Amino acid sequence: MFAAAVLFAFALVVALVARWLKARRLRLPPGPPPDPFIGNLRQMAFTNQEQMFESWGKTYVWAGTRFSATCPTASVPEHRRLIQDHFNQQAILAYRPLQRLETCTLLLGLLQKPEAFIRHVRRFSAGTIMKITYGHTVKSMDELYVRLAEDAAHETVSAGSPGSMLVDFFPALKFLPAWMPGAGFKRHALKTRVKVRRMLDIPFKMVQRTMAAGTAIPSFVSDLIIANESDSKHKQYEEEDIKGAAGVLYGAATDTTSALLISFFLAMTLHPDVLRKAQAEIEEKVGPDRLPDFEDRDSLPYVDSIVKEVYRAMTRSEDMYTDPHTFYPERFMNQDSQTAEMTDPKNVVFGFGRRLCPGKFFGDANIWLVVASVLAAFDITKRRNDRGEEIPPLVDYASGFVSNEAAQVPKLDVSNEGLASMKYDAMGPLVVNSDGTVSRITNWPNMTELERERTMKVLIARNKLRLAKQDADDPSSTPLSMAGSAGEASK
Ligand code: HEM
Known part of the structure; x- marks a missing residue:
């Protein structure tokens, strides 16, 4: 001793x-x-x-x-390079069909079980990045690859925020033996290492296995494996770098996307006037017969201002924004181009310089499509108690890695405290057509409750089947030819 x-x-x-x-x-x-x-x-x-x-x-x-305070962070340049090639502005166009499909699955989930919206949002965030990274379709948050990634992320985050441990300030402490009193951080790190190892190895092996069997869906990982195999003498990428870059993608993409989308739901619950205004804009510019699509973004400035305001709510700079604690999308309307560029919160929330988020354009496109689609399809209202009175939503942000670094993770108790109850608007539920397009039932407003209930049952089952079939049959509808490829696959 x-x-x-x-x-x-x-x-x-x-x-x-x-x-x-x-x-x-x-x-x-x-x-x-x-x-x-x-x-x-x-x-x-x-x-x-x-x-x-x-x-x-x-x-x-x-x-x-x-201000500055001293706290070291780390980044692996090899991982960053690999990721940038697959997520630049050109390359991400190939992911649009997947983004539409996943958004549609999210909307169907919301139709079926609106109170579980946090879970649907998290599945969406995991689903988009898992498909791109490993070619794997995420059906539920309980499945193996998601659990592995979530466990590793949870273990990493539960170590504390950067700068919240003594070893962050005194890196030499990492040389302490794990058994020593006060070296709890090291025991935690060893446990985390095992989980991270599993999260890196197991999905990678799945891609190798499916490639060998000829059933692999092309993905970030399979592209890089193929690139390596194309030159038997000289490997382009180290296997560890491919695994590492793939592992980083899940952690970086999921919590950030989910946190922003959950904040969006919260903001809409608190600001029905904003919701109505956006719905009126969509109704006017897109119409009632289809969902908004990427090409509609420029013609929906108010929806875009909502997206900006959700980002902006992560920064509370009083120098840049008047009244920064108020949710007010109008601050971004009717700006001249110079002011718009100067005040665009995307220039801040995705980081800067060497640490700029390589998923910026993909992440932003995801957020926009979900926000616009949810606004087009749903009302979001406060839940009411037995006496018909509105229950104020619980607004509580958890502390942690993401809430400090990129976005804030709301702790919202939907089932007990009541956050949002979403109901159909008069437009009726979504129908996935066999060609992959989406429409609505035209006579929905004229149906009786019973007819609606039966229609919904059939519709949900059929929509699910059609989505699954599209997913399985049509590899070109997923982000396939990724290495350096551009251009959008068929809608
Ligand atoms: C949509 C919301 C998102 C926000 C607000 C966001 C924000 C950020 C920020 C601020 C950083 C820099 C962190 C630092 O300085 O250490 C970062 C890093 C990163 N982001 Fe994002 N991100 C988002 C989505 C995504 C998505 C969808 C992907 C993947 C496609 C992604 C991939 C990455 C990666 C790989 C890094 C690490 C880069 C490095 O360490 O060099 N992000 N993100």
């Missing part, structure tokens, strides 16, 4: 001195005054860090840069 204590004390002193020497060399923008040796450790909040950063942002300003 004595030897362990001496070892610990020695590691701490080495870490402190190394850190102090490094801090002296760095010239950083202003921040809260650091203490000798331990830097900003004392001032760091370990939960709800976004509130701390917001307050620092008001106090420490320098040449347009906000």
Whole structure:
């Protein structure tokens, strides 16, 4: 025990001195005054860090840069390069059929079980990225590949936000043996490593297996494996890099997308006037017979302003936006092009420079399509209690990796506290036609309750079958020829 204590004390002193020497060399923008040796450790909040950063942002300003505090992060350039090739503005056009299909599945889920909307949204986020990454269709959040990815992500996130542990400040502490008191972070890291390993290996092997059997749906991973096999002497990519880039994609794409979409539902529950205005715009510009599509984006400026405002709600900069705590899409309407560019929250929420989100265009297209489609198909209202009174939604944001880094994850208890109850509008439920297009039942308003109930049963079953059939039969309707390919597959 004595030897362990001496070892610990020695590691701490080495870490402190190394850190102090490094801090002296760095010239950083202003921040809260650091203490000798331990830097900003004392001032760091370990939960709800976004509130701390917001307050620092008001106090420490320098040449347009906000406060600085020392906390290292890491990024693997090889992964980034692979991802960028598959998610640039040209390449993502090939994913549009998949995005439409997944959006349609989301709408059907909402029709069937509106109270489970968080689950539908999470399945959508997982479904789009799993299909692109591994060619795998996600039917439920309980299946193997999703569980593996969710477990690994959960384990990673539960380690705490960046900068919430001593080892974030003193990296030398990672050399402590796992059994030592105070090295709980290391035991957690070892457990996480096992989960991450499984999440990287198991779906990769599935792609190898299906490729060998000739049944693989082309994907990010299969493209890279093929690229490697095309030159037997010189491998273009290390297998570990392919696995790593694929693994990063799930974690980076799912929580961010889900958090933004859930925030959208919350905003619509709280702001029925905004919802109505957007629905009127869709009704006028798109009409009642089809869902909005990517090409409609420019003609739906108010819907686009809602999307921007959902992003903007993640940034609370008082310098950039008046009254930043108010949800107000109108702030983005009728701007000249220069102001529009300067105030576009996409320039902020997807990160900057070397760390710019490589999924920016794909992620934004996903958010837009779901927002526009949900607005076209549903009313979103507050739930009512037995006396018919509206129940105010529970607004509570969990602290964690995503809420600090990219988006905020609402903790919304729909079933008990009541958030949104969605009902059909007069337009009637969606019908998936055999050619993959979507329409509505024209005589829905004239049907009796019983007729509607029966129609729904048949419709839901048939829609599901048609979606599954399209998915299985028509590989060209999924993001197939991905390596360097552009152009949109058939609608
Ligand atoms: C739609 C909402 C999204 C938001 C708000 C968002 C935001 C961000 C931000 C702020 C970063 C930088 C993090 C940092 O500095 O450490 C980032 C990184 C990243 N994002 Fe996104 N993202 C979104 C969606 C996506 C999607 C859909 C994908 C995948 C297709 C994706 C892939 C990535 C990857 C791979 C990184 C890591 C890049 C690196 O470490 O170099 N993101 N994202």
